[in-house]
Amino acid sequence: MRIESPDTDDADAIADQWVALAREQRAFGSHLLAEANWATIRDAIVRHIVADELRIARADADEANANGATTDTTDTDEIVGFVMFGPEGDRYRQDVSRGIVRNVVVAPDRRNEGIGAALLAAAESALRESGFEAVGLSVLADNEAARRFYRRAGYTPHRIDLEKQLESDTDKPEGG
Numbered sequence: 001m002r003i004e005s006p007d008t009d010d011a012d013a014i015a016d017q018w019v020a021l022a023r024e025q026r027a028f029g030s031h032l033l034a035e036a037n038w039a040t041i042r043d044a045i046v047r048h049i050v051a052d053e054l055r056i057a058r059a060d061a062d063e064a065n066a067n068g069a070t071t072d073t074t075d076t077d078e079i080v081g082f083v084m085f086g087p088e089g090d091r092y093r094q095d096v097s098r099g100i101v102r103n104v105v106v107a108p109d110r111r112n113e114g115i116g117a118a119l120l121a122a123a124e125s126a127l128r129e130s131g132f133e134a135v136g137l138s139v140l141a142d143n144e145a146a147r148r149f150y151r152r153a154g155y156t157p158h159r160i161d162l163e164k165q166l167e168s169d170t171d172k173p174e175g176g
Contacts, residue, residue: 001080001115003122006056008049013079014056015042021105028140048084055122057081057106057115081106083119085127088136099127101137120153 006014018041022034048054059078082105088098101123106116124135136158139146 001060001113001118002058003055003118004058005052006049006054006079006082008046010056010079011042011045011049014045014054014082017079017082017105017107018045018103020108021103024108025140025143028143030140045084048086051086053086053126054082054084055119055126057119059110080110081115081119083123085123085135087130087132096133097131098134098136099123099130099132101135104137116149117153 015038019034019038022030022032022037022041025032026034045054057080059080061077082103084102085099086102088100090098101120104116104119104123106119127135135155137150137155138161139150141147
């Protein structure tokens with residue numbers, strides 16, 4: 001496996017992986033509609049590629065063959081994960097410059113192989129080289145596996161988002 005900067009020809013495959021993750025994240029309370037956001041995320045992916053704020057993990061040919069793939073080139077250079085990152089969009093002046101990791105995505109059948117850790121380290125390195133002093137990210141509260149992953153990587157809670165569902169008048173029981 002190798003970590004590298006993609007080119008815009010990879011945008012569709014990366015967007016497909018994001019959609020698969022978004023679909024999976026619904027089980028943890030995400031409100032994102034996976035397929036409905038394909039074009040939006042693809043546009044964001046292209047912007048991140050052009051800005052050099054995206055890294056991908058590619059399976060090497062030898063690795064694909066070791067995992068039972070054929071020697072056909074369609075099995076080589078498969079994108080098995082990606083990370084998007086960049087500057088924090090906050091307009092307030094702060095005493096620390098923060099970069100943000102927006103997505104760490106690893107194909108489900110390739111998890112627990114160190115790919116996510118390698119992608120996260122690549123994003124942190126790129127942010128450090130760009131002069132950022134801290135890195136922030138968000139994780140769904142119910143996704144304990146992701147929270148555990150980030151804790152192992154040294155992340156601690158900094159901000160906590162809270163949410164409350166609002167009842168409409170049609171949701172209230174009779175007489176309530």
